[in-house]
Amino acid sequence: MIEDLFFLAWKGLTHRKIRSFLTVISIVIGICAIVTLTAVSKGFEASISAILEQFGADTILIVPGKSLGTLMAGFVAAPLTDRDVDVVLRVPGVKDAAGIAAKTMIIRVGHKKVPLTVFGYEAEKFAEYYGKVTETYMESGRIFRKGDKYVAIIGNDVAHKIFDTDITPGRSIYINDKRFRVIGVLLPAGNQQDNLSVSIPIEAFKELLGGDELTYWAIMAKAAPGTDITTLAEKIKKKLKQARGAEDFQVTTSEDLLNQINSILGTISAIVIAVAAISLIVGGVGIMNTMYMSVMERTREIGVMKAVGAQRWQIRTIFLIEAGLIGLLGAIAGDLLAIVLVKVIENAIRTSLGIMYYSAYIPPGVLLGAAVLGFFIGVISGYLPARRAARLNPVEALRYE
Amino acid sequence: MEEAAVIDYVYLAWKGLRHQPLRSFLTVIAVVIGIAAVFALISVIQGAKETITHELTELGANRIIVLPGTVMGNYGGDYLTDEDREAIESIPGIKYAIAIQTAVVSAEVGGEERSIQVYGIDPTNFSRAFKTIIGGYLESGRTLDRSDKGRFVIFIGNKLAHDVFDKDILPGSTIYINGKPFRVVGVMKETHTPIDYGAYIPELAFKEVTGRWGKYIRIAAEVAEGSDIESIAEKIKRRLRAIRGAEDFRVLTSKQILQRVNRIITMLGALLIVVGAISLVVGGLGIMNTMYMSVTERTREIGIMKAVGATKWQIMAIFLSEAAIIGTLGGIAGEAFGLAVAKGIEGYIQTILESYHISITPALFISLLAFSAVVGIVSGLLPAKMGADLDPVEAIRQ
Numbered sequence: 001m002i003e004d005l006f007f008l009a010w011k012g013l014t015h016r017k018i019r020s021f022l023t024v025i026s027i028v029i030g031i032c033a034i035v036t037l038t039a040v041s042k043g044f045e046a047s048i049s050a051i052l053e054q055f056g057a058d059t060i061l062i063v064p065g066k067s068l069g070t071l072m073a074g075f076v077a078a079p080l081t082d083r084d085v086d087v088v089l090r091v092p093g094v095k096d097a098a099g100i101a102a103k104t105m106i107i108r109v110g111h112k113k114v115p116l117t118v119f120g121y122e123a124e125k126f127a128e129y130y131g132k133v134t135e136t137y138m139e140s141g142r143i144f145r146k147g148d149k150y151v152a153i154i155g156n157d158v159a160h161k162i163f164d165t166d167i168t169p170g171r172s173i174y175i176n177d178k179r180f181r182v183i184g185v186l187l188p189a190g191n192q193q194d195n196l197s198v199s200i201p202i203e204a205f206k207e208l209l210g211g212d213e214l215t216y217w218a219i220m221a222k223a224a225p226g227t228d229i230t231t232l233a234e235k236i237k238k239k240l241k242q243a244r245g246a247e248d249f250q251v252t253t254s255e256d257l258l259n260q261i262n263s264i265l266g267t268i269s270a271i272v273i274a275v276a277a278i279s280l281i282v283g284g285v286g287i288m289n290t291m292y293m294s295v296m297e298r299t300r301e302i303g304v305m306k307a308v309g310a311q312r313w314q315i316r317t318i319f320l321i322e323a324g325l326i327g328l329l330g331a332i333a334g335d336l337l338a339i340v341l342v343k344v345i346e347n348a349i350r351t352s353l354g355i356m357y358y359s360a361y362i363p364p365g366v367l368l369g370a371a372v373l374g375f376f377i378g379v380i381s382g383y384l385p386a387r388r389a390a391r392l393n394p395v396e397a398l399r400y401e
Numbered sequence: 402m403e404e405a406a407v408i409d410y411v412y413l414a415w416k417g418l419r420h421q422p423l424r425s426f427l428t429v430i431a432v433v434i435g436i437a438a439v440f441a442l443i444s445v446i447q448g449a450k451e452t453i454t455h456e457l458t459e460l461g462a463n464r465i466i467v468l469p470g471t472v473m474g475n476y477g478g479d480y481l482t483d484e485d486r487e488a489i490e491s492i493p494g495i496k497y498a499i500a501i502q503t504a505v506v507s508a509e510v511g512g513e514e515r516s517i518q519v520y521g522i523d524p525t526n527f528s529r530a531f532k533t534i535i536g537g538y539l540e541s542g543r544t545l546d547r548s549d550k551g552r553f554v555i556f557i558g559n560k561l562a563h564d565v566f567d568k569d570i571l572p573g574s575t576i577y578i579n580g581k582p583f584r585v586v587g588v589m590k591e592t593h594t595p596i597d598y599g600a601y602i603p604e605l606a607f608k609e610v611t612g613r614w615g616k617y618i619r620i621a622a623e624v625a626e627g628s629d630i631e632s633i634a635e636k637i638k639r640r641l642r643a644i645r646g647a648e649d650f651r652v653l654t655s656k657q658i659l660q661r662v663n664r665i666i667t668m669l670g671a672l673l674i675v676v677g678a679i680s681l682v683v684g685g686l687g688i689m690n691t692m693y694m695s696v697t698e699r700t701r702e703i704g705i706m707k708a709v710g711a712t713k714w715q716i717m718a719i720f721l722s723e724a725a726i727i728g729t730l731g732g733i734a735g736e737a738f739g740l741a742v743a744k745g746i747e748g749y750i751q752t753i754l755e756s757y758h759i760s761i762t763p764a765l766f767i768s769l770l771a772f773s774a775v776v777g778i779v780s781g782l783l784p785a786k787m788g789a790d791l792d793p794v795e796a797i798r799q
Contacts, residue, residue, distance in 0.1 A: 022690040026683040033679050064505075104470050104479045104649040115471050115649035196471070247516045248505025268669070275673055278438045279680035282431045286687040289427040293694060 005314060009321035012294050020326065023283075023290040027330025027377065028337060030280035031370050035338035035362065037276055040345055041269035043360035048261055050357070052254045058095075060233050061252050062088065062219040062240070079215035080249065087243045088219055091236050093227040098122045099216030101205050107198060108174040109163040116158065118175060118198045120205025123148045137357060141169035141184030148201050153184040157195035175200065176208050187356045229253050280373075283330070284381040291323050291385035302389055303397025316390040323382020324375050331374020335367045410715075414722035417695050425727065428691040432731025433738055435681035436773050440739025440765070442677045445746050446670035448759035450663060456536075456756065457659050464534040465495075465634050466653045467620045467641070480616035481650065488640045489622055494633045497526040498622040499534070502604070504611040509577040510566045517561060518599040519578065521607025524549040526623075534621050537596075542572030542587030549603050555583040557600040559591040565598060578602070579610040593754070630654050684731065685780040692724050692784035703788050704796025713789040720785035721778055728777020732770045 013020045064079050080099060088097040101120035106113050123144040152173060159167045171182050189195055206214055223232050237251045302315055346360040418425040469479035486500045502521040507514055524545040531537050531544045545556050555576055562570045575582050591597055608614045624630050634652045642648050703716055747759045
């Protein structure tokens with residue numbers, strides 16, 4: 001019985017091929033836009049969480065200032081020092097902690113001098129803390145190892161854009177007139193901070209400071225296995241507040257950081273996707289139009305069916321199936337088109353934005369969800385026309401010319 | 402057949418539309434939604450640009466800001482010094498410079514203790530700087546001025562006054578900063594920046610309570626009226642480069658800040674408008690569909706017209722007029738609807754940013770209206786051509 005209704009719906013769809021085709025296309029466009037935008041923004045979320053995951057779920061980041069916002073606005077609080085690292089190290093549950101120092105220094109290659117931010121890391125802890133980050137994101141060379149001193153890992157722009165010659169591992173650069181051997185070059189990162197960075201072991205960094213006090217822009221702490229990270233972050237906060245006399249710092253876990261970034265990213269992508277969804281509404285109006293036409297053209301047919309005993313619900317179902325099919329076909333084609341388009345955009349982001357490790361991500365649920373959404377848009381848009389068809393008076397319908 | 406007037410085409414097209422009122426209505430609605438979306442997006446985004454441009458040029462036309470560190474941002478290890486500050490002040494055309502230092506301190510009011518961020522400044526020119534180059538507004542009391550030089554007084558942000566502590570802090574009351582009593586002289590209006598939770602204090606008092614001196618996170622300078630701000634910025638750059646040995650600082654004028662902000666808005670705005678325009682493409686497909694139907698239904702009519710001498714172009718013109726009318730009607734209604742939506746968004750944004758206004762220009766109305774007509778005509782091209790190409794004999798036989 002239901003196959004018959006399906007058959008009749010399909011016949012209706014194929015009766016006017018151009019019209020059905022155009023109606024389906026309009027749903028294709030809307031679904032494709034939504035799926036593509038979702039995949040691209042999910043890709044950004046995924047790359048950011050991949051970066052943060054490298055730091056590990058057991059890592060706690062401590063930065064000076066009341067919030068990350070103040071850091072971005074250029075307002076700076078009293079910096080962190082070795083005293084603070086000691087305080088953190090003494091908190092039970094902390095396996096290890098190290099500070100990252102940063103200061104603008106003069107980099108010279110040949111005769112060209114450029115001021116850049118130099119980061120100082122504890123070389124021994126580097127592999128454990130950031131090892132995965134740099135190995136994955138390394139264009140050439142290696143990361144720090146024990147015993148390294150006058151060596152540097154440089155960002156991609158420092159290697160290829162800033163100076164007149166390409167700087168490859170093995171070459172020398174001068175930092176504040178001190179010679180350093182380059183051991184590694186990072187992949188393009190899509191942000192100036194990383195592309196323009198110069199990282200050196202902390203011992204060398206201290207020497208370059210001369211008499212200046214060594215301060216850290218961040219302290220990273222690793223939790224001992226089996227420690228609850230949120231409780232540990234709270235404990236660190238309490239101890240550090242006692243030691244510093246004020247809560248002029250932020251303690252964040254990678255998860256907190258991820259949530260902060262994702263909430264900004266999420267807001268932007270939600271707005272963009274909402275705007276894209278408008279085209280689905282327009283597509284729905286198109287389905288409604290097509291269905292009204294379809295009902296009108298088949299008025300006599302409906303009259304005949306009713307005359308031979310077809311129930312209202314049967315008539316309604318035929319048209320609802322027809323409308324649902326338009327939506328479903330559109331959504332499936334939209335999904336397929338999106339899969340192709342997402343690849344194209346992914347490539348563009350990698351090459352033109354220079355974020356080499358970006359990959360778009362289509363959550364499987366989104367493809368299925370889009371198909372269901374397409375079907376429902378069809379059914380909802382077809383509801384009024386189907387109801388009109390079901391309510392036709394058989395006698396009048398038969399008389400319709 | 403004598404030359405038909407435009408009015409004849411429009412009449413025939415209108416008849417075509419009236420023939421299936423429901424279909425025409427729905428087709429127009431589809432265009433309305435698309436045009437409304439694009440209209441609202443453009444006026445809201447353009448409004449944001451204009452508001453920011455206005456704010457920045459209004460208060461910062463004569464302002465130069467110097468920041469330590471390179472374009473990579475400041476990680477806390479970089480500061481400007483007293484030498485930099487003196488060098489900037491000595492440049493002809495600079496009226497005065499305000500150097501800002503900061504520290505987080507403990508603040509106590511009525512037994513409650515909080516940690517807050519304070520900014521230490523020389524109060525000599527502060528009251529003028531606050532209005533012109535910092536761009537703040539007074540809610541109550543007064544700003545800091547030259548008489549406050551050696552005093553323990555504090556000028557507080559809006560949230561600090563009303564939200565940070567349980568009780569409101571009014572001018573005249575006392576806040577203990579790292580144990581020292583400071584008298585509140587005034588409260589700022591909300592700025593939606595970190596200063597809302599912070600406070601300004603005179604630099605001597607800052608030194609006294611924090612022990613810090615001469616590590617400036619930014620220096621803001623006011624340029625004399627009528628002087629060339631870009632060339633003064635260039636001079637500052639040269640002077641500081643000589644003192645510091647390298648360009649490990651940034652010199653920003655309002656123009657540069659404006660360009661940077663505008664670039665971000667333009668990029669995000671363009672993305673939104675392009676995505677919004679997708680719905681117009683979908684609306685165009687709806688027009689195309691309707692026009693195919695219209696041509697199919699009127700096959701006989703077309704055959705008769707051709708038989709009595711109508712040319713291909715005349716047939717095309719009839720259907721293109723019909724498509725253009727759909728587009729234009731959708732455009733008019735869409736603009737009205739879009740205006741209402743934009744006004745709604747404006748009201749919402751104004752609850753956060755009072756000075757925000759959407760941008761509505763005659764050019765926007767006219768260009769979108771023209772665009773909607775073009776969408777109609779382009780969508781109608783293929784169906785109209787199909788109608789025009791019909792063989793009259795076959796068409797009449799249908």
